[in-house]
Amino acid sequence: DAKTTQPPSMDCAEGRAANLPCNHSTISGNEYVYWYRQIHSQGPQYIIHGLKNNETNEMASLIITEDRKSSTLILPHATLRDTAVYYCIVIKAQGGSEKLVFGKGTKLTVNP
Amino acid sequence: DTGVSQDPRHKITKRGQNVTFRCDPISEHNRLYWYRQTLGQGPEFLTYFQNEAQLEKSRLLSDRFSAERPKGSFSTLEIQRTEQGDSAMYLCASSLRENYNEQFFGPGTRLTVL
Numbered sequence: 001d002a003k004t005t006q007p008p009s010m011d012c013a014e015g016r017a018a019n020l021p022c023n024h025s026t027i028s029g030n031e032y033v034y035w036y037r038q039i040h041s042q043g044p045q046y047i048i049h050g051l052k053n054n055e056t057n058e059m060a061s062l063i064i065t066e067d068r069k070s071s072t073l074i075l076p077h078a079t080l081r082d083t084a085v086y087y088c089i090v091i092k093a094q095g096g097s098e099k100l101v102f103g104k105g106t107k108l109t110v111n112p
Numbered sequence: 113d114t115g116v117s118q119d120p121r122h123k124i125t126k127r128g129q130n131v132t133f134r135c136d137p138i139s140e141h142n143r144l145y146w147y148r149q150t151l152g153q154g155p156e157f158l159t160y161f162q163n164e165a166q167l168e169k170s171r172l173l174s175d176r177f178s179a180e181r182p183k184g185s186f187s188t189l190e191i192q193r194t195e196q197g198d199s200a201m202y203l204c205a206s207s208l209r210e211n212y213n214e215q216f217f218g219p220g221t222r223l224t225v226l
Contacts, residue, residue: 034213043114043203043217044155087154091213098212099145099168100205102154 004088006106012082014112018075022088025069030093033064035073036100037084044087044102047073078110114138116218118204124224125194132190133221137206144187145215146179147203148172155203161187194225 005023012018024033034049048055048062050071055062061074075082087105091098115138125131137144142163147155158177159169163184173179176194181187191198201222205215 032213043116043205043220044215045114045217046214049213085154094212098143098207098215099157099160100147100155100213100215101157104152104154 004090004103006086006088006103008104009107009109011109011111012075012078014080014110015077018078018082018108018110020073020075020086020088020106020108021070022073023070024088024090027068027090028092031090032093033062033068033071034089034091034100035060035062036087036089036102037082038087038105039081039084044100047086078108080110080112082108083110084108114216114218116204116206116216118202118218118221120221121219122222122224124226126226127194127196129194130190130192131194131223132188133202133204133223135187135189135204135218137186137204138216139185141206141208141216142184143207143209143212143215144181145205145207146187146189147205149201149203149220150199158189191223194223196225199223199225 035047036044038044050062064071085105117136119134145160146158149155161181176192201220203220205217207215
């Protein structure tokens with residue numbers, strides 16, 4: 001699975017959009033981009049995933065560049081409860097073990 | 113609450129003792145995963161089951177570790193002769209055939225080995 005690079009930490013003001021970047025320059029054609037987050041003392045939580053088109057759900061939006069070498073997770077109106085570590089994971093489509101390979105992620109702090 | 117439960121939530125044990133953790137996945141999920149997380153790191157894959165079959169084990173899973181999933185429902189993870197380096201959060205996750213990569217995690221069991 002492709003390796004990802006994320007900034008170790010970011011800050012965001014409550015109510016503003018949080019834009020979390022992820023580089024995955026070695027991604028291959030059959031690999032998806034998944035985002036998870038982990039709030040302190042809880043297990044990771046799935047947020048969103050995409051292949052090449054932009055995706056949106058009730059939690060976030062995922063923007064993937066045309067060359068698929070990077071992506072951005074957008075939390076449109078961050079709240080204090082969005083303070084967490086956010087993990088960007090690149091993983092093949094179904095057919096493997098689907099084990100998630102977590103890096104260190106980005107620690108997002110939402111400030112009042 | 114994701115629907116995945118783990119028991120116990122915390123375990124303190126002395127070095128050399130055996131410990132066993134339990135995970136109850138979401139009932140219709142046929143895949144079950146175990147991960148381990150140490151402070152400041154992301155979770156690391158240990159092993160996974162498809163129904164009752166254990167299909168992959170990480171090299172992190174030494175011979176002191178054993179996992180089972182009898183009847184393809186709940187799973188147990190046992191650590192024999194615990195060492196201080198086993199202190200970590202042990203996370204269980206489950207997923208459906210339709211999207212194995214969307215995994216639902218339990219709250220974890222925090223193990224402290226004294």
